Ligand SMILES: Nc1ncnc2c1ncn2[C@@H]1O[C@H](COP(=O)(O)OP(=O)(O)OP(=O)(O)O)[C@@H](O)[C@H]1O
């Protein structure tokens with residue numbers, strides 16, 4: 177085009193390009209503008225502070241003076257890994273170390289969201305386990321090692337990103353990406369061991385428990401239910417009646433049944449359907465129940481997303497010659513899934529908390545073990561300390577998920593008006 | 594402007610119903626290679642519907658449409674082959690908001706034409722140069738003005754190296770000062786010999802660029818003529834009324 181684009185044409189009337197004005201808000205100014213902007217706002221602020229004081233004072237004095245936190249360090253091993261054999265705990269640490277190194281490296285290599293995730297997790301785990309619990313020195317050393325590795329990974333990754341030649345950086349990213357893909361499989365193999373294996377003895381999943389079990393259930397179920405949910409949502413829009421009706425019936429039935437029922441079905445009824453002699457271990461049954469249950473909800477969320485993609489998008493893709501599969505994969509799904517990040521993460525958070533229902537199966541997850549420990553007469557019945565700790569741990573991880581989901585949504589929304 | 598008589602689009606007695614509504618009532622139109630045909634007519638007369646039948650965004654129920662020797666049937670192979678030959682530009686741009694400008698343009702060449710990424714990006718940059726906004730390559734559509742978005746949409750369609758370009762009111766959603774930048778691109782495209790069908794109310798553009806102007810009313814092709822004749826000596830009452838209304842503004 178011979179025509180010079182409007183933006184680069186020199187304007188006859190000059191017009192300097194200026195940087196935007198910098199606005200600095202000091203803490204005092206912030207306080208005045210946000211908390212004491214009017215007499216009404218000031219009254220609310222003072223009132224809220226007073227209320228916080230009244231409620232918080234009781235809890236705080238109790239936590240510092242009366243509470244006996246000893247129950248937590250004393251049962252920490254049970255809480256974290258259940259009946260995983262003491263002499264094999266090194267494997268759990270190995271998985272943690274592997275994860276932390278990957279997280280650190282990714283934080284350095286990609287920065288942004290991953291860095292934030294690393295900082296949040298590092299701080300949270302550090303505070304929760306290291307500071308509050310006063311675990312033994314051995315554990316503290318191992319925990320410190322975790323944090324050091326996280327930091328070290330971040331430094332190495334950051335160095336690669338800032339200084340290393342492009343080729344090395346690209347390889348670094350590939351290796352770390354591959355590491356993430358292998359991590360879940362590697363972790364299961366390492367933790368569970370191979371039956372009859374020479375190197376690592378087998379640790380049947382039935383002996384896993386506590387936070388380790390909670391995590392395993394949640395992570396595996398989330399990873400499986402998401403693609404299943406997307407497929408169900410797509411199937412529900414299929415032009416083939418058989419597929420469409422199968423998906424609709426599945427989704428509507430599952431959504432009409434409480435999760436507890438699905439878990440009961442999985443633990444009591446499933447054996448009836450299987451040929452005699454077959455047995456599926458309890459953890460797999462629970463995972464199947466969570467996955468099948470949550471997939472139906474994910475499917476409904478995704479359907480909303482699919483419907484929110486304007487028809488013009490599909491027409492534009494078709495007009496370019498993209499077939500139905502490519503149109504769905506490259507144009508519709510990316511937009512639909514982004515639109516439903518909050519709803520889906522909400523679903524995953526619910527799943528994470530609902531894993532505590534596995535007492536039905538029965539399995540002893542984090543909450544289950546905590547309640548079990550309290551049965552011990554030594555601790556004199558249900559202890560607030562324990563329940564508070566359990567709640568705090570659940571809160572930390574769910575907060576982490578919802579925080580990262582908000583950030584992810586914003587990061588993916590670049591340039592959208 | 595004399596053009597070699599080499600038909601590239603042949604539509605014969607094309608009918609289309611939306612439910613009971615008869616939207617196209619027997620349209621016959623032949624477009625030759627390198628020709629620029631402008632379609633105008635009142636709202637609801639079937640202009641969009643007609644050009645959308647040409648690349649099968651709408652299915653016609655009677656009649657025949659042949660594009661570059663390939664007849665449009667329900668055969669998916671044919672439909673995809675024809676869509677590869679035809680670029681389309683929409684009133685609402687329909688850029689993909691989750692992809693950058695460069696990714697918007699390279700998407701189809703890479704996935705449909707199986708072009709190498711580097712090659713596709715080179716071509717995309719050339720096209721952005723041609724429509725005058727190479728510096729916007731790495732922005733997202735939402736960060737561009739309407740006129741810039743429509744020029745990206747034109748570049749995106751051109752990236753598939755189509756033989757025919759369809760425009761459905763490409764400037765109707767734009768502010769007046771942006772209309773010119775888009776029309777300039779289209780003018781240059783017409784000069785380069787592209788076969789074009791343009792639905793538009795920009796009569797200045799039609800008079801200057803079109804080889805033929807076609808007037809639609811109530812699903813029928815009422816009148817067709819070269820621009821001079823169309824504006825100076827319209828035959829049908831309906832055309833005269835339309836022209837008097839549109840030229841008043
Ligand atoms: N998907 C549809 N379903 C039902 N009716 C439709 C559909 N699309 C178009 N129509 C009808 O067909 C007729 C022709 O529509 P079309 O969009 O082709 O008109 P147009 O000439 O492009 O008008 P405009 O200048 O307003 O864009 C209109 O009466 C419209 O209401």
Ligand SMILES: [Mg+2]
Nearest residue numbers: 640641642762
């Ligand atoms: Mg129209």
